[in-house]
Amino acid sequence: MxxxxxxxxxxxxxxxxxxxxxxxxxxxxxxxxxxxxxxxxxxxxxxxxxxxxxxxxxxxxxxxxxxxxxRVDLDPGQDSGASGALAARARTLVDPGSAVFLGAGSACEALAAGLATTAGTVIVTGSVPVALAAAAAEESAVVHLVGGTADGRGVLTGAWAREQLAGLRLDVAVVEALGVSADGRLLHASPEEAAVVAAAVELASTAILLGDPATFGADGLAASVPAARLDVAVVHHGVDEPTLDALLTTGVRVETIGVGA
CATH class of the missing domain: 1.10.10.10 (Winged helix-like DNA-binding domain superfamily/Winged helix DNA-binding domain)
Known part of the structure; x- marks a missing residue:
């Protein structure tokens, strides 16, 4: 076959x-x-x-x-290294004791594991893998899992998720995206996920995008917030040039990390 x-x-x-x-x-x-x-x-x-x-x-x-x-030559928990590097940089941008929304994605999972060891940190997420990564840490932070219907990636979305977020105070929102639309908005896999990301970013005092070359540059189906609404986009070396150019065009501050940055 x-x-x-x-x-x-x-x-x-x-x-x-x-x-x-x-x-x-x-x-x-x-x-x-x-x-x-x-x-x-x-x-x-x-x-x-x-x-x-x-x-x-x-x-x-x-x-x-x-x-x-x-790949067969990688352990299931490994990646190309970009996710871990993005998470390490993002962690320096989050003050201890913050209430942090984490979106779905490998970099956010890695960040959850790091933030979970920081005393007083509260993690809010609609991603089951992100919540599990935080819970697996030796000294777990408080983790709130919000949402209703789960998709194939374990991402909880829907009106319930947005309603739960509306009652929270968020210091920081850290999200991933598949790309940038022609009008400068972040793109996601579904309208439901885009709506939850938009709600979290609008609630947060600080909004951060993590651009992983393994995912950032695909064609998303739905747009969330204008990239210009973000405070910073941390992008790992390896993101394709058209996607990076589209992000730069929005005027958001872009920080590139990794080999050749």
Missing amino acids: SASVGGRGTATSSPVDDRRREILTRLDQDGRVEVGVLAASLGVTEETIRRDLRVLELDGRLRRAHGGAV
């Missing part, structure tokens, strides 16, 4: 083979792929992507991990 995946395209190559070949190409480049990002950029459902990943794992081409997959 997938014998041709990873080889040269032929006249008999099917759309399924082409899609799986593209998944492997991105995996080779970034070390990790996310189900939601792949579904949005390749124009298929998340269940289709999960099925692709299962087949490719059976073929020994990748290893599935929470929310996506990693």
